[in-house]
Amino acid sequence: MQFDESKYSMSHVKLAKRYSSIFMAGPKMSDDLVTLISYMFTEEQAEIARTLPPYVPVSYKIIAMLKRRPFQEVRSILEEMVDKSVIFRMGNSCSLIPLLPGTMELMMMRNKDDEWLATYARLYLKIFNDGYLKRYMKNTKGLPSITYTPVNHDVEVKNRKVKVDQEIEAENRQVSDDFVAKAIEYHDNIAIVNYCQCRRLTKLTGKECSHGGLTEEDGCLWFGSVAKYFVSQDIARKVSKKEAFQHVAHGKENKAAFFTFNASYKSDLMICLCCQCCCKFIHVINNFDGQKLVAETEYKIAVNSGLCSNCGACSKVCFTNAHAMVDKKHVYNKDECIGCGVCIDACEKNALQLVRNDKYKKPPRHMMLTLLKLAPEAAMMAIKKSGS
Numbered sequence: 001m002q003f004d005e006s007k008y009s010m011s012h013v014k015l016a017k018r019y020s021s022i023f024m025a026g027p028k029m030s031d032d033l034v035t036l037i038s039y040m041f042t043e044e045q046a047e048i049a050r051t052l053p054p055y056v057p058v059s060y061k062i063i064a065m066l067k068r069r070p071f072q073e074v075r076s077i078l079e080e081m082v083d084k085s086v087i088f089r090m091g092n093s094c095s096l097i098p099l100l101p102g103t104m105e106l107m108m109m110r111n112k113d114d115e116w117l118a119t120y121a122r123l124y125l126k127i128f129n130d131g132y133l134k135r136y137m138k139n140t141k142g143l144p145s146i147t148y149t150p151v152n153h154d155v156e157v158k159n160r161k162v163k164v165d166q167e168i169e170a171e172n173r174q175v176s177d178d179f180v181a182k183a184i185e186y187h188d189n190i191a192i193v194n195y196c197q198c199r200r201l202t203k204l205t206g207k208e209c210s211h212g213g214l215t216e217e218d219g220c221l222w223f224g225s226v227a228k229y230f231v232s233q234d235i236a237r238k239v240s241k242k243e244a245f246q247h248v249a250h251g252k253e254n255k256a257a258f259f260t261f262n263a264s265y266k267s268d269l270m271i272c273l274c275c276q277c278c279c280k281f282i283h284v285i286n287n288f289d290g291q292k293l294v295a296e297t298e299y300k301i302a303v304n305s306g307l308c309s310n311c312g313a314c315s316k317v318c319f320t321n322a323h324a325m326v327d328k329k330h331v332y333n334k335d336e337c338i339g340c341g342v343c344i345d346a347c348e349k350n351a352l353q354l355v356r357n358d359k360y361k362k363p364p365r366h367m368m369l370t371l372l373k374l375a376p377e378a379a380m381m382a383i384k385k386s387g388s
Contacts, residue, residue: 003031011046012038024054024098027132036123040086040103048077049087049096057093085110090229100128100280108197109219110235114204121204128280137289183223183265184244191227191236192247193219198278211275213254221247224268247273257282257319257340276319285320285338296361297339299354303332307351314343314352 005013016037020026027033041049051066052058064074078094081087085107088097097103104124107117184190199209200216209215221244222230230236239247251258251273259272259281274282284290301322310330315323322336323343344352 003029003034005034007031008034008038009043009046011043011050012041015041015046015050018050018054018096019099021054022136024096025133025136026099027127027130030127032123032127032130036120036127039120039123040084041081045077045081045086048074049081052087052094052096054096054098057088057090057095059093063094089233099124100133104201104280105197106235108200109193109195109230110233118204121201125201125205131288133284133290134288137284137292180248180271181245183269184241186266187223187227187269189224189228189231189238190241190244191222191231191238192243193222193230193236194234195219196273196278198280199275201280202278209275210277211255214251214256214273214275218247218250218256218273220270220272222268222270226268226270255317255342255345257338257342274319276317279319282319291320291336294338296357296359298357298360299341300334300337300339300357301332301341301343302353302355303330304351304353307349309349309351311348313346313348317342317346 008016012034016034017029018024019037020029020033037046048063048067051063060075060078061071063078064071067074078087078089082089082094086103087094088102088106097106107120195216196214196219199214199218202209203216219236222236227236227238231238248271254273256273256275257279259274259279260270272279276282281290281293285294308330310325310328312325312330314330315321315325318324319340319342320336320338322333322338324331324333339354339357341354344354
């Protein structure tokens with residue numbers, strides 16, 4: 001998309017080009033992107049920010065040296081950006097992070113200036129809704145980095161029923177009540193972020209969550225060192241084990257789908273309480289070919305057609321349209337199922353059950369191993385782009 005660079009400062013244009021990089025999973029250069037960057041950063045801030053590397057923080061001193069400016073002056077500018085959550089800080093070091101996932105979540109979880117954030121939300125959603133992430137899905141063979149998980153349901157395994165939580169191994173991502181219990185009991189640092197980033201983004205654009213029962217204050221659960229860091233940055237509040245259990249029960253009661261990344265219960269762990277209408281990952285799955293990001297879960301839904309009454313209750317709560325009604329008949333698409341188990345509670349005829357998924361593969365023990373798999377694909381995409 002062509003745009004007139006002369007309308008913007010060169011610092012903003014150059015910073016926007018950084019965000020549009022394939023390594024930052026960014027949108028293509030456009031007026032909308034430069035307008036967003038110009039809103040997030042002042043010209044002076046943009047000039048400093050474009051020196052920051054992506055992902056890996058570098059120290060204030062190095063940035064000051066690179067810019068050949070006094071340390072205290074550069075530090076002050078960096079702190080201004082940290083306060084707005086437009087850059088990531090770890091100690092006395094900073095970095096750029098992608099617009100999504102990254103900057104949007106950080107801003108929505110921490111900032112309290114609703115008027116400023118509301119304008120940011122509108123500018124960002126305009127870019128997000130254009131579907132820029134779809135180009136990454138198109139060029140990605142498959143990166144199973146996220147999963148939505150069943151909580152406290154029976155499953156069929158080798159002709160016998162067992163509780164999901166009895167089948168969960170510590171190193172995989174299938175999060176059940178028992179898995180969550182292990183995480184809560186194991187960790188001393190447990191936190192709930194101040195705001196659900198997706199529901200807050202929806203509210204700031206003048207809409208309301210239509211899922212029912214969940215609000216912007218029903219944020220993600222975090223465990224371990226990340227929880228401790230978020231608390232220190234006023235992004236989250238530390239909670240007791242009892243409060244963590246209550247938070248999970250609240251999500252289950254209100255038909256949330258539980259989302260997580262690769263992690264053992266002993267590792268830094270995140271669990272989101274997702275709703276159908278606001279969750280941006282659900283939007284990516286349903287509209288931008290994001291099913292490639294979802295790992296094959298250990299269990300998926302099986303339908304007992306003899307018990308099914310074709311009432312359509314499951315289709316109304318399904319997050320990914322795996323359940324549908326066609327000519328008043330229930331149709332189930334297993335390939336669209338993310339295994340969250342929400343539909344089971346909606347079925348009054350007990351026609352739905354979780355069964356072992358033959359396509360399931362044991363995931364890497366750590367999230368970093370999954371991210372390393374992305375690097376070669378990102379490099380190849382960049383090479384192809386430069387040669388086109």
